[in-house]
Amino acid sequence: MGHSIATRTGDDGTTSLLYGGRVPKDHPQIEAVGACDELNAALGGAKAAGTDPATRLELEAIQQNLVALMGELACAEADVARHAASRFVRIGDADLARLDATVAALEAAALPFGGWATPGANLRAAAFDLARVAARRAERRLVALPAAGRIVRPLLLRYLNRLSDLLWLRAREAEGPPGGVAPRKPIAGPAPARSRKSRGRAV
Numbered sequence: 631m632g633h634s635i636a637t638r639t640g641d642d643g644t645t646s647l648l649y650g651g652r653v654p655k656d657h658p659q660i661e662a663v664g665a666c667d668e669l670n671a672a673l674g675g676a677k678a679a680g681t682d683p684a685t686r687l688e689l690e691a692i693q694q695n696l697v698a699l700m701g702e703l704a705c706a707e708a709d710v711a712r713h714a715a716s717r718f719v720r721i722g723d724a725d726l727a728r729l730d731a732t733v734a735a736l737e738a739a740a741l742p743f744g745g746w747a748t749p750g751a752n753l754r755a756a757a758f759d760l761a762r763v764a765a766r767r768a769e770r771r772l773v774a775l776p777a778a779g780r781i782v783r784p785l786l787l788r789y790l791n792r793l794s795d796l797l798w799l800r801a802r803e804a805e806g807p808p809g810g811v812a813p814r815k816p817i818a819g820p821a822p823a824r825s826r827k828s829r830g831r832a833v
Contacts, residue, residue, distance in 0.1 A: 643655055647659070647704055648701060649705055658771070658774055658777075659704070659778070662703050662768070662771040662775055663703050665770075666696050669765050670696045670700075672761035673761050675757045675761070676797075676800070679753050679757040698721055701713070701718055702720055703772075706780075710781070721789055723785065725789060729792040729793060733796050736799040736800070736803060737799065747759075747798070751805040755804035758797050758798075759798075762801060772787055
């Protein structure tokens with residue numbers, strides 16, 4: 631009989647870390663890993679919502695980076711150096727640079743949108759917005775880790791922060807031409823004061 635996905639080792643509410651050791655499933659590290667896993671699944675939803683081939687490849691590369699991120703987060707603080715010295719792939723400066731370049735290219739395209747973003751103009755835009763908020767949740771979970779005794783590389787926080795920027799832009803791109811949905815007018819009435827950078831989302 632082959633191996634089963636149902637190992638039953640987590641029936642007591644604990645799970646294993648990379649290199650050994652077990653922690654409760656609501657441990658801050660596992661919350662962070664789980665948030666990245668949810669983000670990965672949300673990116674899969676955006677990918678399946680009818681993205682063009684180039685954007686699909688972009689999302690698949692990001693998903694691979696998230697798998698690497700989850701592996702890095704799944705080791706105890708005492709094993710961080712061991713993981714860094716291993717052959718495991720880790721997110722690097724080049725990965726962040728690719729996100730920065732894509733953000734710059736999308737902003738240079740002068741997306742047809744102004745005002746507060748209300749998700750749901752179409753399925754593809756909504757999928758990107760769901761992925762965006764999942765990226766923000768993952769970022770918050772990583773921010774909380776140092777207080778729990780797990781140091782996080784600053785590059786990882788920058789990567790998730792930039793990823794949410796990219797996903798916000800992809801959602802706005804999906805709302806307007808050539809996506810087939812006319813850009814919506816800004817919502818009437820006063821809006822919370824925000825910098826130009828925020829564009830109706832967390833910074």
